[in-house]
Amino acid sequence: MKNNCFDRPIIILSAPRSGSTLLYEVLSKNSHLLSIGGESHAIIESIPGLNIASKNFESNALTADDATPIITEMLYSGFKKNLQSSTGSKISPVDKVRFLEKTPKNSLRIDFINQLFPDALFVYLVRDPKENISSIMEAWRSNRFRTYPGLPGWNGDWSLLLPKNWKQLLGQPLQNIAAFQWCEANESIISSLQKLPKERWKIVHYENLINDTTTTLKSICNFAQLPFDQQLQQACSQPLPHSQFTLSAPKKNKWLSNYQEVHSVWPSVMPTLQRINSLLSQDKQLLLAEEWQKLQAQSSIQKSANTVINHNKVPRNADCPCGSKKRFKHCHGQLS
Numbered sequence: 001m002k003n004n005c006f007d008r009p010i011i012i013l014s015a016p017r018s019g020s021t022l023l024y025e026v027l028s029k030n031s032h033l034l035s036i037g038g039e040s041h042a043i044i045e046s047i048p049g050l051n052i053a054s055k056n057f058e059s060n061a062l063t064a065d066d067a068t069p070i071i072t073e074m075l076y077s078g079f080k081k082n083l084q085s086s087t088g089s090k091i092s093p094v095d096k097v098r099f100l101e102k103t104p105k106n107s108l109r110i111d112f113i114n115q116l117f118p119d120a121l122f123v124y125l126v127r128d129p130k131e132n133i134s135s136i137m138e139a140w141r142s143n144r145f146r147t148y149p150g151l152p153g154w155n156g157d158w159s160l161l162l163p164k165n166w167k168q169l170l171g172q173p174l175q176n177i178a179a180f181q182w183c184e185a186n187e188s189i190i191s192s193l194q195k196l197p198k199e200r201w202k203i204v205h206y207e208n209l210i211n212d213t214t215t216t217l218k219s220i221c222n223f224a225q226l227p228f229d230q231q232l233q234q235a236c237s238q239p240l241p242h243s244q245f246t247l248s249a250p251k252k253n254k255w256l257s258n259y260q261e262v263h264s265v266w267p268s269v270m271p272t273l274q275r276i277n278s279l280l281s282q283d284k285q286l287l288l289a290e291e292w293q294k295l296q297a298q299s300s301i302q303k304s305a306n307t308v309i310n311h312n313k314v315p316r317n318a319d320c321p322c323g324s325k326k327r328f329k330h331c332h333g334q335l336s
Helices: 020-027 041-045 069-081 104-108 110-116 129-142 174-193 206-211 213-224 230-236 254-282 298-311
Strands: 010-013 100-102 121-126 146-148 201-205
Touching: 010 020, 010 104, 020 100, 020 121, 020 213, 020 230, 041 069, 069 110, 100 104, 104 110, 104 174, 110 174, 121 174, 121 206, 121 213, 121 254, 129 174, 129 254, 174 254, 201 206, 201 213, 201 254, 206 213, 213 230
Parallel strands: 010 100, 010 121, 121 201
Antiparallel strands: none
8 A cells, every 4th residue: 555654563552541651752752763743543533434423432442344445545644644753853754664653542453453554563561450540530530531522321421442331331430430441451452462473562561661661661672673772762861751641740659549449349350450460470570469459557548448438528519638629529529
């Protein structure tokens, strides 16, 4: 196809709020990679047949059958027109280029991407589900990630990716929605990647990205057959910046603000967590903790529990107890 200028595109896969934006922003510093400078929602979902309305709002999933020759050519053209260098300069390629792409919706579209880019390489980023599910909950509460305002069949707005069978969550608490999104994204990724040769995908631990950035980025470059160039070395030599979608400054055990809620969904998370750990074990990486973290300080547990109890008693027009300076109904009370 005339617009296929792409050589072994690198596709970052993850559940939402796993740190994929941070990985994307750092890896895009590599001068040997081009990107579109952000997520690909507009390019993909502007094509008739690929947007969620044409799918009757079933889910964000796309299959290999969706990658028809016409749609494939349209996507090649859309990506090609929006390519930019690591410094943000627009690029009009005349030869093959290495392309970096990411959006959590791609977790539901791997077979589609594989049909679109048969030589694609996949980087699968995983994060501790306690932290990840808590972050998904905060994303919903923030109102900054509303992907489908007034989603038909849902009483209100929907945030982040939309897996199949989402309607079964109607009326359920926020932690159930967040756990469902985390499990569905990871299960879809694992199932699709295991159909591909192992040399075409690599699993990456979020904690390694944060705590040993240079080694982690070197390993990704080695996997993707990319030089670990000077620009990327410089980016790794400095403290990692907050990604553009960070809601609040990272801190140790930030997830504890949702301790009781995440604890309530932990049994439903375990099968997916164990599948992830099996992949990490095969790659000789640090495993995600499977045992529920019981806090040492009883006062900390009680503080977290009291937060939940107090939230249930806060008047809707009062200030939210979390300290956000918003009214409760616009903050933690939104999905109560």
